[in-house]
Amino acid sequence: MSTLDAATIKKQFPLLLREINGLPLVYLDSANSSQKPQSVIDSMTTFMEQSYAPINRSAYHLAAAATDAFEGAREKVQRFINARRAHEVVFTKNATEALNLVAYSWGRANLSSGDVVLLTHMEHHANIVPWQMLAQDKGIVLRWVPLTADGQLDLTTLPELLAGAKVFGFTAMSNVMGTITPVQQLCAAAHKAGAIAVVDACQYVPHNVTDVQAWGADFIAFSSHKMCGPSGIGVLWGREELLQAMPPFLGGGNMILDVRLDGFTCAELPAKFEAGTPPITEAVGLGAAIDFLTDLGMANVRQHEIEVASYAMRTLRERFGDDITLHGPTNVEVRGATFSLAFRGIHPHDLSQVLDQRNVCVRAGHHCAKPLMRELGVNATARASFYLYNDTADVDTLADALDSASDIFGS
Template structure:
């Protein structure tokens, strides 16, 4: 992989007098200059509303917006560009499926299968449906090593209409065997939704090879801006589903007695969409393609191995999860030092990590830790930053008189 460090202006700063070490990439990724420039260029040159104005700027904005959709579709190997729906974020994508698909095709007594390692965004929408229409919510357990327990998958799939799970865990770093689960789910007649929020920045994603039916992710976790996400879905499913939000742009014709809905993707994009954000996400895709997802994955593979080796040498450090297939996300506890205290002590050395439950409280409960520290790396992180983290952990042990 080429040296990408200089592409990210934000990384070139000091925090509390020390060089910034940004290890909170699972929360949000940093943005390269090309992406920052793309958003400014949109506002400087072609800002207009899309899909309606009969004038040059509107046509340029519409073209750029639809071009971004095409770029995203190609990036995830979607069979058709119309299958890419722009949302606000992963959470909205999952809620879209829960509401537009779930409320049409699920009825009381039907089951939805999730896993214990889900982010709250893939737990709460289904619990809302359970409470409102009486579906059953089941969970695949998680092994001590942070992998999913698939031993009883067929039995657990009995009566299941939809399976929804993370591609890559935001806590354990585990990369789940999407294809294996999707195949089993399809054999049982279930539809498969994958939460890809933690995957796009780190691995090549091919929705056809993964074999899922829906795939949701966020722009800001893949070098893009906040406020934009993507839901990919198979066209036949998108066509059969209910609409989600109602309003302008998602209709063909509105009369006082009836509405004719537009075809996907417009059917699911009511109102003025996040135009600048979608176009900027397109620039993020261009950037990631330029660096190369295969190169990024290979670099992070080595960085993960390096970080794991260093972390395991720290006395009293307990890693959550130890899956063989994993990304550079490390949740851990250190002695009896609370994650918040650890995060404050590291912050004083310019090191940004996450502390808390990482929006996956049931998973924390599963591992018996209400709060943990989490360092999450990206392709612009360097081994020296792992070293800085390790030094910071030793410092915390000293402050707390653990060593």
């Protein structure tokens, strides 16, 4: 008996109840983007129908109430990740923008030619390219933590790699292999070497209990749309002292205290990093998503996904043996329920096309992690990622659909 009743949960997601060509939908692409529960949809609709107004700049009652709703969402995020202060939570467009903000704002102010930024071979492009852009502009040097054969970080040379580094940027959970990294240990190692720890928590936050203080992180980034919330809003959390000392990112309205012809004065946190009208309705939706997840309990979500991941690994291996490769760790303690797979030599694109015939939605491609693809020796993988609304029956459907791919490709 599972910790969560996925069947009951699924009923709260209108889209998951859809049938296409008379078959139910088996949505296994939540690492890409998650579906939305009714409560999130309703919160946004109700807000737009009854409460929508600009925030932070008008005195009328409606605007003040909208501001409260927006700031209420920030406080929900604060509690959800156990941040010390609500104003350490900066709303961005998505996790990608949050990581760009760190590289651009903190990076430009604190890094110069020859400074070292340590990243890992399993990063998403969002935690690679901003640093590469900085390398082009400022001449910083990038180093890379390699991987073990089972898709974990190979930390044997970490002290050497960290020597002299100013930044250690790493993912808390691989979007390709589901690998969960030892964030607390990595943050401590970064600090010991005098580096700040920048954690890409985009895949981690939707699936696990997150405690930025226990981690000892300096910055973390994540997106609403992967955690049952709407797209268009993400979060950068940063330690107050660091955010205070950083120059602003984008300039414009809302981020200033004063503008004169000869210059400007920045607003206080978090407005300093929130130029222009923010995603207001989306913040309300994110707040509702956090309520939804909190009601379920993130420890229960994690436990449920451990059960589904264990069942998936067991089932796929029993049915297909060596015909299937599941990239990443086999130990569920250090992995989530995201599986990149190779199956009987069938190209991922073809595989996903055939799975789609059974409404099994998986992503085929490089998953915005081309350096990792090269490490794995593949151009692409098919990725099945499970979430709180998936259950073991979805694993069985996936396995049946995989079988039918063999029928076409005769392998």
